[in-house]
Amino acid sequence: MPSRNSIDWNAPPKLPATHYTRGDIYRDEAIFEDEQERIFKKVWRLACHESEVASPGDFRTLEYAGTPLVVVRGQDGVIRTFVNVCSHRGARIVHQPAGNMRHMVCFFHLWTYDLTGSCTSIPRPEAYEKQNLNKDKLGLREVRTGRKCGLVFVNLDDACESLDDYIGDALEAFENVLTENDLEVFTYQHATIDANWKEWQETNLDLYHEYMHVALRKTQIDPKAMNQRELKVYPKGHIRGGGSGYSANYDGYSGWAKREDSKALRGLTASDFRFTHIFPCSSMNARGTIMRISTFTPLNAHQTRIEWRGMSPRSDSEDDWAMRTEHYNQYWGPFGRNVPEDLMAAELCEWNFGPAAARYQIIAREEGMRGQDDGFLRAFYQRWGELMGRSASGEGDTP
Ligand code: FES
Ligand SMILES: [Fe+2]
Structure with a gap:
């Protein structure tokens, strides 16, 4: 089998387009950014197993498509996921990878959120009255969360299809x-x-x-x-x-x-x-x-x-x-x-x-x-x- 010169080496393989990939998909930064927007911010993705958030207050943090998330089981038993970003000045709220909490308190100015993502307390809130700003408008961003066979999935796209529709029979x-x-x-x-x-x-x-x-x-x-x-x-x-x-x-x-x-x-x-x-x-x-x-x-x-x-x-x-x-x-x-x-x-x-x-x-x-x-x-x-x-x-x- 002869070796190949640079022209032959650099030419696309003589194969159907479905049967090879081109190297720039592994290194091109623009393609990577596109993947974040078109794939990772649109699809359901495994976040954890429900045993990791077995009891009310149990949480698990993760990062996904450049977005910090906290998965937490509420006092009502429901597992929800929030973007781990404070509504005030954007600080990271929950720092540990896992644990149990009664509410989420931001370290910076002590704004507090309950496990449904509602903002429940702001120190000296009266100074916001002139701007008609109050805690009712300052809840965390919740993201779609689904459960299947004990697996907890999240999706950053509010308009995404249901988890069942996404997975279909694939977990059979x-x-x-x-x-x-x-x-x-x-x-x-x-x-x-x-x-x-x-x-x-x-x-x-x-x-x-x-x-x-x-x-x-x-x-x-x-x-x-x-x-x-x-x-x-x-x-x-x-x-x-x-x-x-x-x-x-x-x-x-x-x-x-x-x-x-x-x-x-x-x-x-x-x-x-x-x-x-x-x-x-x-x-x-x-x-x-x-x-x-x-x-x-x-x-x-x-x-x-x-x-x-x-x-x-x-x-x-x-x-x-x-x-x-x-x-x-x-x-x-x-x-x-x-x-x-x-x-x-x-x-x-x-x-x-x-x-x-x-x-x-x-x-x-x-x-x-x-x-x-x-x-x-x-x-x-x-x-x-x-x-x-x-x-x-x-x-x-x-x-
Ligand atoms: S940034 Fe969270 S309370 Fe100010
Ligand atoms: Fe292998």
Whole structure:
């Protein structure tokens, strides 16, 4: 196979426009800003699990599309989300990542808000009377909040469709797991990586890179079962993998014990492996005895913050909790045989797409939406293109 000169290297691949991406989508600041407006400020996004805000006053803060948010359960039991910005002079109100509060008091001038977002107290309010300003007009900005199967989603667009309409059937592989196990968060990790958010998401959608993970080579890849693996694509860019052809034998990796069916989460067998991605940045993964929900936040064109939550049944004994912690960390822990390798792969792409040394990505594998077909990547970029009003391959752009 001959090497290529610069003209050939820089030319678009001779492939359908759906089968490759162009490098500027990973580094162009204008495209990044457009993504914030057209995608992240419009879609439903996983905020937390409802067990994190189990009691009245429990809260969880997060940042999303440049907007600080606080998710809080009110005294009435309702989970609401507010922009974490004081109506007075814009100060951040709630600072801790999580906790319990009776009301929200701004540090700067002590304006106070209740858990429904109403402004309840302003020190020396009479000085605002001339301007006809009073606390009734100064509540916090509330944003849309939805719950499904114990997952709390938020959407910054007041006019967005309902969460049910957005997700459709895409959570079907996880409904039993999420609703029958009385789950709570038993481990939480986050990382900020030097990679564009799409480079990270590609590691979640690309099935072909299984060979990169030694643990997957040893426990999961069965060439004979490849054509049993179905790739399911839902409307709005959501995808699902799992079921027949995806099973794993954990004792195939030296030092790892077999996972027992009796310890599997309800709705799963010990060897079950399944995953669902809700476009663009919310994910569920299950591996028999363990389950993870995750999400990420693009910080700029070259940095992405990722959050992972491990879920376990509230009723776990100490032994079961230790078993689940071990199984979780084998794969998804900071020194596990999965996540660190995926982080590295995303950064390796960023190293080359960031300075434009790499020009195109090829997403052209076709196996009839089975095996290691690139159909998930193409579905993702099709949805990205619909929302962005442009093609990820640059087709139609003026060069
Ligand atoms: S900025 Fe919050 S009370 Fe003044
Ligand atoms: Fe991976």
